[in-house]
Amino acid sequence: MGRIGGTGMTDLIFYALSALAIWSGWRVFRVDSMIRATFALMVSFISVGGIAVLMSADYIGVATVFMMAVEMMVMGLFMVMFMMNPAGLNPMQMVHQYKFSIGAGIMGFVGLTTAVLLTNFPDNPLPENRDTLRDLGIELLGGSMLIFETAGVTLLATMVGAVALSSRRGRFGDSDVGAAPPGLHPGGEPAGRKVEKGGGHGGHGGHGGHQMMAEKTKPNSNDDPHEGHGNMPEMEA
């Protein structure tokens, strides 16, 4: 197809799409409304799909665009259900361990980039006149059919699992029967920590820095409408 390594136009589109993918990816965590975050993520995915099409991975690119368009619509629906901040009228800062996260993100980027720059990759680019789409179709329904079918069966199992997890009632009673530990004596309190008190931090000394980080950083959500419900032991601590 000859779209690789070629003209300056391809490079230009690639850099534009890359900038768009990274910028909208960054906007996902900076915008005030979760719906806008969803659409920003969709733009990022569509840009990556475009880059895949530039690299002659037509099937992957187009499938990414279609899949992500649908997936982000579903995600937007759930965002409305769980939105802290309808319509994004107030600044939304629902973050914790903020500095640690920034550090981890930058470290991830720098580490991966260093690894990329220091590695000698083999250089076997796509031949000019290879029909990648036909190749992929024959591979998917030929030699690698098992992988393809495994992905399909995994998706089927996911559907069953999602229905089982989100259903209120199972065949034999409430779906969360058995989720609580049994009592010390019949009908009594279960052993271990009380759910409603939230326990405190004595029981989990094994986790290292990230918990300490969460305690040090103050929860700085200034528009948290959910303070009343739910038990948030971290905030009281």
Add this chain to the structure above:
Amino acid sequence: MTLTAILIVAAALFGIGLFGALSQKSFVMLMMGLEMMLNGTLLAAVGFWAFTLEGAPKGQLLAVLVMAVMAVELAIGFALVVAVYRKRQADVIEGIGTMKQ
């Protein structure tokens, strides 16, 4: 458009996703961070296929698998969010502190 440039873009997307997954309080925003990390992974997989395999179609199967992982993560993640919310009225991570061991 070189393999190095593509991998650096993928690393940037992965880093942003890591930041989001670690910093966000809301479950759904945390899942968006995970999706962003998978986004970078997908880009890197396609880049490796296009520049190092001479177009062998088997290389694209990794990208197909990444897309399946994305769908699984979204479906199971939302089912878990619904289940946790129904049980504990919690929609932020601090709300399920009692699940810690």
